[in-house]
Amino acid sequence: MNSTHNPIAGLELAQIGWVVPNIQAAVTMLTGTLGVAGFPPVQQVRAQDLGMTYYNRVVAGEWLTTQTYNGGTFIELVQPLSGQSMFHDYLARCPAGGIQHLAYRLPVEGFEQVTGALRKQGQTIISEVAHPIARMAFFDTYQLLGVVTEIMGITPEGWKAVEQMKAS
Numbered sequence: 001m002n003s004t005h006n007p008i009a010g011l012e013l014a015q016i017g018w019v020v021p022n023i024q025a026a027v028t029m030l031t032g033t034l035g036v037a038g039f040p041p042v043q044q045v046r047a048q049d050l051g052m053t054y055y056n057r058v059v060a061g062e063w064l065t066t067q068t069y070n071g072g073t074f075i076e077l078v079q080p081l082s083g084q085s086m087f088h089d090y091l092a093r094c095p096a097g098g099i100q101h102l103a104y105r106l107p108v109e110g111f112e113q114v115t116g117a118l119r120k121q122g123q124t125i126i127s128e129v130a131h132p133i134a135r136m137a138f139f140d141t142y143q144l145l146g147v148v149t150e151i152m153g154i155t156p157e158g159w160k161a162v163e164q165m166k167a168s
Contacts (some may be wrong), residue, residue: 010110014152015067015074015103019090023064023079026097036075038068047085052129054084061085069166074103086126086138086148101138103150111135111153118151133158 020026023042030036047054047061054061061083067076078100080088090100106114116139119125123139126148135153142148154162 011104011106011114011151013073013102014105015076015101015150016099017076017078017101017103017148017150018097019078019094020081020097021088021091021095023066023077023080026079027066027075030075030077033162036068036070038070039066039077040068042066044081047083048132049163050129053087053125053127054086055126059084061088063087064131067165074165076103090148101148101149101150102145103136103152105134105152105154108135108155108158111151114151114153116138118149123149131158133161 015148022124027039027042031039042064043066045063045065048058051058052061062081063085064079064081065077067074069075078087080091086157087100091097118137118139123141125137126140127136127138129136133155137153139149139151
């Protein structure tokens, strides 16, 4: 297929998102056993603070998270704590945890084209976030791919943040 007619052209794999029942144990295993370095301190996140939707509504949801840059890809760990979110849903379905989402990024200017193409294919959005550094949409692609597909439209400020995260 000619990439000029492919709305997905230009996307790059940016992140692997694991949902885990114990974030500290996951960090210890990844750093100690596999040598994945650079996880910053774990942070507690509230969906309401991000304006993160869950099936078109901002609902109470809290989780712990940390991420590091390794070998060209960010590795994100998420441990659900309370409320509702796609992370809570995943851990309820898979109590041992696992890879819950793969994130693909592109400049924010292409975000609507890519997310529109996925919607046109019938893909449902589970969650969305509009953040100063990126617009994010999480699509329910479990039946097709076994994981959620996240599309990240990175803003100019976001590209700077990405470079800072890579360097730390």
